[in-house]
Amino acid sequence: MTHDLTTHFTGLRFVNPFILASAPPTESKRKILKAFESGWGGVVTKTIGLHPVENVAGPRTIFQRASEEKPYVSRNKRPDTVSHSSWNWELISDQPLDLWLPDLEEIKTTYPDRMLIASIMAGAGSAAEMENWRTLARACVAAGCDALELNMSCPHMDRKDMGAHIANDEDIIRAVLGAVTGAVDVPVWVKLTPSSSSLVDGARAAYAAGAAAISLCNTFPSLPLLDPETMKFEVEVDGLVTSGGLGGLAILHQALQRVSDISRAFPDKAISGIGGIRGFREAFNFIAHGAGTLQVCTAAMEEKGSGGIGVNLIQELTGDLGDYLQRKGHASIEEFRGIARDRIVEHSQIRRKSEVYNGGYAQSA
Numbered sequence: 001m002t003h004d005l006t007t008h009f010t011g012l013r014f015v016n017p018f019i020l021a022s023a024p025p026t027e028s029k030r031k032i033l034k035a036f037e038s039g040w041g042g043v044v045t046k047t048i049g050l051h052p053v054e055n056v057a058g059p060r061t062i063f064q065r066a067s068e069e070k071p072y073v074s075r076n077k078r079p080d081t082v083s084h085s086s087w088n089w090e091l092i093s094d095q096p097l098d099l100w101l102p103d104l105e106e107i108k109t110t111y112p113d114r115m116l117i118a119s120i121m122a123g124a125g126s127a128a129e130m131e132n133w134r135t136l137a138r139a140c141v142a143a144g145c146d147a148l149e150l151n152m153s154c155p156h157m158d159r160k161d162m163g164a165h166i167a168n169d170e171d172i173i174r175a176v177l178g179a180v181t182g183a184v185d186v187p188v189w190v191k192l193t194p195s196s197s198s199l200v201d202g203a204r205a206a207y208a209a210g211a212a213a214i215s216l217c218n219t220f221p222s223l224p225l226l227d228p229e230t231m232k233f234e235v236e237v238d239g240l241v242t243s244g245g246l247g248g249l250a251i252l253h254q255a256l257q258r259v260s261d262i263s264r265a266f267p268d269k270a271i272s273g274i275g276g277i278r279g280f281r282e283a284f285n286f287i288a289h290g291a292g293t294l295q296v297c298t299a300a301m302e303e304k305g306s307g308g309i310g311v312n313l314i315q316e317l318t319g320d321l322g323d324y325l326q327r328k329g330h331a332s333i334e335e336f337r338g339i340a341r342d343r344i345v346e347h348s349q350i351r352r353k354s355e356v357y358n359g360g361y362a363q364s365a
């Protein structure tokens with residue numbers, strides 16, 4: 001008998017807590033239908049917007065691998081390598097809203113018990129941009145989406161009023177949430193950038209303005225590697241490159257730290273954990289730090305032979321979580337969610353070899 005993995009999150013019922021994150025695995029109706037058929041509990045669509053989208057004239061994503069022999073990280077094909085990370089500079093969906101809407105409707109009608117979350121993104125520089133948030137929100141909800149995820153984390157925008165840039169501005173976070181929550185009546189999740197210098201303040205502003213959950217993390221801003229022999233970047237166009245996003249196993253520890261920061265600051269609030277999940281152990285860690293659902297991108301994209309949506313991965317994740325719950329006698333992930341929270345403390349609270357330590361000061365204040 002398979003273990004019941006039902007998970008309640010932001011008022012929604014998930015058949016299991018595993019969600020495909022907003023990215024290529026959720027870029028089309030075909031892929032999302034296949035993802036639900038394979039067993040994913042939910043999907044966050046590739047981000048939908050209203051502004052022009054034109055991707056770079058080269059590969060949008062590379063997968064980097066590490067090896068033990070002559071250990072270096074590279075996209076170059078070599079024997080005996082293991083996954084290290086994805087690196088991408090892909091923009092949001094280039095499928096226009098009016099083509100997404102019938103697709104969303106069909107997906108929701110075909111899989112009514114699976115959670116369909118629309119990721120949306122607009123600007124913030126004008127009243128017209130605020131109206132764009134409302135237009136996107138209303139349209140996706142009318143098409144049947146169960147929730148929205150506001151993309152305040154896209155690391156690839158030159159526009160200063162969009163994506164990751166706005167996550168540093170609490171007034172903008174409040175204004176966008178005000179616009180969206182005033183327009184629709186579904187849970188609104190906010191995906192913040194992990195590279196913000198004021199993540200906890202941003203999360204506070206978002207929760208206070210009505211965010212049902214914070215989703216963390218998007219990819220980390222980063223550069224691809226330069227090959228010392230060819231002098232080419234591992235991905236470039238005409239010899240040029242710009243900052244892109246690192247995902248996959250390489251960001252796991254940093255993503256956990258961001259989730260822990262939010263979870264300790266707001267223990268009663270919901271978090272959707274993302275970043276480097278490849279299997280149960282990583283998922284477990286996000287739950288232990290307080291995440292109530294788990295989102296996956298790179299590991300699903302890397303799975304061979306299943307169209308990059310993690311057909312085998314979701315079987316493994318649900319199987320391993322079910323086994324764990326059964327073995328430990330837990331009814332659901334709620335029974336161990338957040339258990340790591342109280343064990344993350346200030347540096348000076350960690351026991352020292354000698355008895356007196358004042359956090360680096362000569363004597364206690």
Ligand SMILES: Cc1cc2nc3c(=O)[nH]c(=O)nc-3n(C[C@H](O)[C@H](O)[C@H](O)COP(=O)(O)O)c2cc1C
Binds near residue numbers: 023047060275276298
């Ligand atoms: C090629 C690619 C495209 C992505 N596009 C989006 C996007 O449109 N919207 C978004 O919110 N996140 C996007 N992401 C970020 C992922 O949703 C996810 O947050 C990130 O990859 C970390 O998860 P992972 O370590 O499982 O890959 C993209 C990631 C990749 C690799």
